[in-house]
Amino acid sequence: MLRDKSAIPQFSKRLSVRAIVAGILITLVTSGLVTVFQVISSINSNSKLLSSEILARVETYRSDVTYALIEGDAAAGIEVLKNISAPPFVIRAGLYHNDDQTLAETAKPASFRNRNFTGIADLVNNPIRELTLAVTEQDQVLGYLKLELDVRFRLERISSSIVHGMYLLLGQGVLISCVLAYFYLRYLIKPINEVARQIKESPITGNTQTLIGEKHLSRDDEIGILVREANRFIRLINETSSEKESALAAADQSYKSIADLLESLPHFINVKDTSGRLMLANKSFLKALKLNPETYIGADEDDFMTLIPEATRKMVKEADEDALALEIPVVLPEVEWKHADGSYMALEVRKIAISYRGQKAILSVAMDVTERKEHQARVQYLAYHDSLTGLPNRHLFLDRLDQALLRAERSGLYGALIFFDLDNFKNYNDTRGHLFGDEILANIASRLKETVRSQDTVARLGGDEFVVCMTELSEDEQTAKTLGGELAERIVSNLRKPLMIENFEVNISASLGIAYFNSYGLNASELLQHADMAMYKAKDSGRNKVIVFEDKMADAANRLRQLKADCKQALAEEQFFLVFQPQINSETKQIIGAEALIRWRHPERGVISPGEFIPLLEEAGLMTKVGQWVLKKSIETTADWHNQNLVHDGFKISINVSPQQFRQSGFADEVQSIIHDYSLEAQLINLEITESMIIDDIAHTASSMNDLRNIGINFSIDDFGTGYSNLNYLKQLPLDVIKVDQSFIRDLLNDQNSIAIVHTILTMAKQLKLTTIAEGVETNEQLLELKKMGCHVYQGYLYSPPVEAERFQQLLTD
Ligand SMILES: Nc1nc2c(ncn2[C@@H]2O[C@@H]3COP(=O)(O)O[C@H]4[C@@H](O)[C@H](n5cnc6c(=O)[nH]c(N)nc65)O[C@@H]4COP(=O)(O)O[C@H]3[C@H]2O)c(=O)[nH]1
Known part of the structure; x- marks a missing residue:
């Protein structure tokens, strides 16, 4: 059993006991050493004492020695030697002539009075001292006296006093040791023990006043220092x-706050040890992995991650290893988690090695990024798809077309690209609003998808432009063209079927251009341009047609494209100008009005007619601005003629108004403002609107027309008979004039239909008390026929083509 090291030590190990034992030992050793020293010094002093003692004795017998030597008397020698060696420490004596001849010798064994001393005496090293004395007479050496002395005999004599001295020393040593031990105990050991006990018992409470060994505090010795330092140390510990x-x-x-925070987070948070055992997990994590909050700690990941697919688990484990090895955060940006019920979650997982509860661990934080991912996917989808129809957009289509071209190049199989736009979509969009237009486009897209083959790509390029890419039609060009043509026809006929939108029947048609491809070395956008050109050709040729691209079309299309670009500059550089076509009363032959018609003086191509550039202006969104210019210029010119008194009473200037311009908010105010600017009476102005404008939004058209009518503006309906010719609206609108379209006038003499139509229009106009103007009258025969039918106002080349203002002014004065 282990001993408490801080308890009072065993008796034998106590410092006091050790001090006493050490004192006694030191005393013993000291007295031993002193005794030895005394013995040695006694031996030395004894040998001197013995020598002087024997010398005194020799001196006593000197004359006897001299006599024996001079006489050579051995017996006398023996006698004198016996006398000299009488003391017990002389063990041998000899008398010798100066030539070393022995005269006499004596010897006796060593015998000690104290038998016990013999053992001690034996310890004395080399106890025999030799003494040689020269015997002289009148400075002449007669011989020698040699003596052998045993110093131990003298030692025996002083041994008892040495032993007594030794006992005395020992007693003195023990006494001093005890006295020292007492003082040692009282003034050193006891205070140390006391301080040790108090330190042991001293509670670490934070009370900085707790002190130990108070009675020793004032001591100025080492104990005082020890106690003060111990107190300082205890204070320090207490403070710490x-x-x-x-x-x-x-x-x-803060741990609690962090734990609360972790709990409240929707993130999946856990801490695992390095062997994958759970040390901590928040509510979200436990719930997701169906773990028991009471028993989860220590759960092995191989068991609790069974809900996660194998591949994902592997990825997560590798990330754990990386986090531990790299000691930097490891991020798995997208971990897919398919649940057993088929639901799906995308997680962003972050892992980092941490120290948790004193051991290395991995903190994992997983965030549900499903929504973000879906959002990203949505953004991605929108980047490549048209949001209205769900069809691929231009970007994606061009990419697919590139791939189709590559495949065609490799396989040698022909493909076809169909490009089309809707012929009359613009009217619906402008008149019935964009939502209506969107509905049309969405319906068209659905129809297209139903019409094409599954391997074909349908896309919306923008506006009402759609494309279809057909691949792998045939190796044979003719067969490919037949197949492509059939699909194009299918598209045309499917689109032609009326659509019902908001209880309104929409009749839409499309003009299609087709470009075929296999290994022409074209890229996607060039091919698209070819199909586009063919489509424009289809439009130019009367719409609702399918035209296959031919090389010669490229020039015309380029021309058109250039023209469109030039439109933008034309207004700024004042390249537009007006011409005026007189309107004649065939009865009075007077000019009763004029139609203002726009022209474009192109810097390179000369004068261009509106039929060519108005659609381009509309496409470029410039028609409203140009319309404003026409309105202003027409009013300005008429005001000028009026101010010069060149026009008769009742003269009217007819100004064409485009649908966008008419629908524009503030159009009526704008007209008024211009009239006001040029101080022209509103009665001199006649605005020409088209049938399509009316039919698309009759309520709005009527309201705007009434506003203008209230200030005196007249209205005529242009190209009557070519559109819907819905007679009902004629009654609802404040109309003044019906203009009979020139197509009926052209055929007036040879087409019964045209005659019938013109007749009907004139009869109806009469009933509605509307004036009629016949357009495009080129011959006297036509004029005569019109007169017969009751139409007395006309315009046309018969009287004059549209002319510039100066020339018109001349016509007015003629
Ligand atoms: N074959 C033949 N044609 C004749 C005869 N008499 C006149 N014309 C032409 O018939 C068109 C009559 O104009 P529109 O029906 O209003 O038809 C106009 C009108 O709808 C539109 N337009 C012209 N100027 C403007 C304008 O300033 N604003 C708007 N919004 N449209 C305009 O462009 C159309 C075409 O205008 P233009 O090319 O000037 O063509 C004019 C005119 O030059 C004739 O005896 N025989």
Whole structure:
């Protein structure tokens, strides 16, 4: 069993006991050493003592020695030697002539009075001292006296005093040791023990006043220092521990706050140890993995991740390993999680190695990014698809077309690109609004998808422009063209079927251009241009047609494209001008009005007619601006003629108004403002509107017309008979004039239909008390016929083509 090291030590290990034992040992050793020293110094002093003692004795017997030597008397020598060596420490004596001849010798064994001493005496090293004395007479050496002395005999004599001295020393040593031990105990060991006990018992409470060994505090010795330092140390510990306690309390609080925060987060959060066992997990994570909040700690990931697909698990494990090895955050931007019920979740997972509860761990935070991903996918989809119809857009289509061209190049199989736009979509869109137009486009897109083959690509390029790409038609060009043509015809006839939108029947047609491809070396946009050109040709040729691209079309299309670009500059550079065509009363032969017609003086191509550039202006969104210019210029010119008194009473200037211009908010105000600017009476102005404008939104048209009618403006309906010819609206609108379209006038003499139509229009106009003007009268025969039918006002080349203002002024004065 382990001993408590801080308890009072065993008896044998106590410092006090050790001090006493050490004192005794030191005393013993010291007294031993002193004794040895005394013995050695006694031996030395004894040998000197013995020498001086024997010398005194020799001196006593000197005359006997001298006599024995001079006489050579051995017996006398023996006698004197015995006398000299009488003391017990002389063990041998010899008398020798100066030539070393022995005269006499004596010897006796060493015998000690104290038998016990013999053992000690034996310890003395080399105890025999030799003494040689020269015997002289009148400075002449007679011989020698040699003596051998045993110093131990003297030692024996002093041994008891040495032993007593030794005992005395020992007793003295023990006494001193005990006295020292007492003081040692009282003034050192006891205070140390006391301080040790108090330190042991001292509670670490944070109370900075807790002190130990109070009674020793004032001591100025080492114990005083020890106690003061121990107190300082305890204070320090107390202070540190109180800081630590408050730090721990704060840490506890923040840990709790963090734990609460983790719990509240929708993210899936967990901490695993390095072997994949759960150490911490928030509510979201436990719920997602169906783990018990009470028992989840220690769960192995191989068990709790069974809900996650194998491949995903592998990816997550690899990320764990990376996070541990790299010690930087590892991000898995997209982890797919398909649930058993088929639902799907995309997660962004972040992992980082942390130290948790003193050990290395991995913190994983997974965020549900399904919505973001779906949003991204949606954005991606929108980037490549048309949001209205869901069809691929231009971007995606060009990409697919590129691929189709590559495939055609490789396989040698022909493909076809069909480009079309809707002939009369613009009217519906402008008149019935964009939502209505959108409905048409969405319906057209559905019809298209139903019409084409599954492998064909249908796309909307923008506006009412659609394309179809057909691939792998045939190796043979003719067969491919037949197949392409058949599909194009199918599209035309499917689109032609009326659509019902908002209870309104929409009749739409399309003009299609086809360009075939296999290995022409064209790129996608060039091919698209070819199909586009063919489509324009189809439009030019009367619409609702399918035209196949031919090389010669490229020039015409380029011309058109250039013209469109030039339109933008034309207004700024004042390239537009007006011509005026007189309107004649065939009875009085007077000019009763004029139609203002726009012309474009193109810097390179000369004068261009409106039939060619008005559609381009409409496409470029410039028609409203140009219309404003026409309105202003016509009123300005008429005001000029009027001011010069060149026009008769009742003269009217007829100004064509485009649908966009008429529908524009503030159009009536704009007309009034211009009239006001040029101080022209409103009665001199006649606005020409078309049938399509009326039919598309009769309520709005009527309201705008009434506003203008209230200030005196007249209205005529242009090209009557060519459109819907719905007679009902004629009654609802404040109309003044019906203009009979020139197509009926052209055929007036040879087409019974035309005659019938003109007759009907004239009869109806009469009933409605409307004036009629016949357009495009070129011959006297036509004029006569019209007169017979009751139409007395006309315009046409018979009297004059449209002419510039100066020339018209002349006609007025003629
Ligand atoms: N074959 C033949 N044609 C004759 C005869 N007499 C006149 N014309 C032409 O018939 C067109 C009559 O104009 P529109 O029906 O209003 O038809 C106009 C009108 O709808 C539109 N337009 C012309 N100027 C403007 C304009 O300033 N604004 C708007 N919105 N449209 C305009 O362009 C159309 C065509 O105008 P233009 O080319 O000037 O063609 C004019 C005129 O030059 C004739 O005896 N025989």
